[in-house]
Amino acid sequence: MAVNVLVAGGQCVAKCNHLKLKPGEIAYHKGDILTIVETTQDRGIYKAYNNKTGDKGLVSCGNMREREAIRIDSCLSLMPWFHGKISGPQAVKKLKPREDGLFLVRESIRHPGDYVLCVSFAGEVIHYRVIYQDNKLTIDKSQFFHNLIDMIEFYSKNTGAIATILHRAKEKEGIRSAELELSKTGWLLDMDKLILGASIGEGEFGEVYKGEYMGQQVAVKNIKCDVTAQSFLSETAVMTKLQHKNLVRLLGVILQNGLYIVTELMDKGNLVNYLRTRGRSQISSGQLMRIALDVCEGMEYLESKKLVHRDLAARNILVSKDTVAKVSDFGLTKGDSKGSEQVKLPVKWTAPEALKKEKFSTRSDVWSYGILLWETFSYGRQPYPKMSLKEVRERVEQGYRMEAPEDCPPALYQLMRGCWQDEPGKRPSFHKLRDKLQKEMDQLDPPSES
Missing domain, CATH: 1.10.510.10 (Transferase(Phosphotransferase) domain 1)
Structure with missing residues (x-):
């Protein structure tokens, strides 16, 4: 493991289970993400914080590997199911084999500014017009969403106005799912473990909140707009490459209600x-x-x-x-x-x-x-x-x-x-x-x- 990663604030991933503990050590399982708190006088031994359990104690460098950075390129998308401006017949051709719940989203050609959710069901493709109304999106004018990400998340768990739950996305060719990449590299956090507190500022792109994640005080930037969230993915990817005591540390991101970027809390502000x-x-x-x-x-x-x-x-x-x-x-x-x-x-x-x-x-x-x-x-x-x-x-x-x-x-x-x-x-x-x-x-x- 690269030595420069093992600095205070640096993050690493456990290569194996470690459950038989010596005095002062902490337990961890393979894949757990740990944050280095400080070095010790013993070479290769560090004080660390287990991001999953919240425990603090000693870990051995030999059991750790560098936390993988996200590879950022134009192929990485928060909306791999979004195909842009394609026609209805083109969407029908793409949704094969015809399994129930296979879906994609396209821009409406007939109604500029609106979208269409195309869903395969009972051997057919149903096209649901997504109307943009009062800065929100809706299919049935009873359920409203801030953005497409929220809408897809909702209909992946509920049928609501559509014929079937969305089971599988038809990804656009050449596009990689950001959610999959974040999850694979350990940067995707669990919304259930985040406690959101008071707003501590409002930026041009969304609110910033004080919060707590697994017992750690954090700052949380919430970006609701699809396009802005996609552009902030680049910032997030850059942050996954950086580990230094004088750079604000990224804990990870949550994909819900748009994009939440979770960083260490800097109490004294800018x-x-x-x-x-x-x-x-x-x-x-x-x-x-x-x-x-x-x-x-x-x-x-x-x-x-x-x-x-x-x-x-x-x-x-x-x-x-x-x-x-x-x-x-x-x-x-x-x-x-x-x-x-x-x-x-x-x-x-x-x-x-x-x-x-x-x-x-x-x-x-x-x-x-x-x-x-x-x-x-x-x-x-x-x-x-x-x-x-x-x-x-x-x-x-x-x-x-x-x-x-x-x-x-x-x-x-x-x-x-x-x-x-x-x-x-x-x-x-x-x-x-x-x-x-x-x-x-x-x-x-x-x-x-x-």
Whole structure:
């Protein structure tokens, strides 16, 4: 097993049953997922948490394997039964052999915006029109659904308005079921084990709740829209590849009422609000340095994996109960590339070459990190105060750079300026930035608890 996986917060899978216990050990069965809590002085022995039972204790590295990441590609779908714009006769041809409950969903050609559920029953194919009404879907105007995923889930357990329970999906050619992939790799969680608490925020794409999963405090993002849920599948897949103490950890996902993404709970919220609500009176310059170093270490890890975040900003950094800063929001994360999707870029945080030519790289992330440092040492101020986005683009291209925040250590402002070099190649790597920050940290007294 790769050594870098066995770090605090890393997850692994049991290769065998372990039920005859020595003092301090925990029991687990083959396939159980465990989270590493900390290393011990004994080589190959770790303190771990069994995600299934909630027990904490010692485990041996030799009995564990790396938790498999999800392979993300355009073939992976939350709706493998959705065939897009095909006609009724085409659907009939696809639903063979004619077993009761074999089904697919297609876009309605006759009624744009509506869908059709095509179900095989008694040797025939029945076409049920799915009407889009008041932002919800319905077949009979008595049972309403937020999305197609919910509808298929309901009719897989109840007949309701249709002739038979949906037994088997006719998957679109070349498409893989996300549910099957998530289940196979151990990332699919059980809704019955999730206790949802109060809403702790509302994003552009859905509510975020506080919750509890198997005794662990979690944050839960619920995305109800089919199309958005499908796009968030990419973010989830990226998160399954990442294991680091300064990246927000994914526990898994639940496919019900759309998509639930379950992550560790970060009690102190996002970095902008954390800094603004406490300010200089409560947070010392040493603590700001610690936060800067935490983020840098998370980004150095992404750099080592050749992944580009593309949306690094203080709003996307979350702060844990014990004031550890962790990078989150991996929705735009990709390998070094030219941006191909039409994504609205955060102008004040995005490097000039990325804004102009959509050239994203680790070095464009370094530019964004410089802006994040400015946000951090200004205690959460908005970058480029009083400037419009148009002004920011024009002035930065002409060579303008922000002044140092009030009372910012000169060495930190020098780091920011280094991140804002015009030529990407002249900007430091995250590895070099981490070295410099560590030296600055070593010259300070250890920060006190906030």
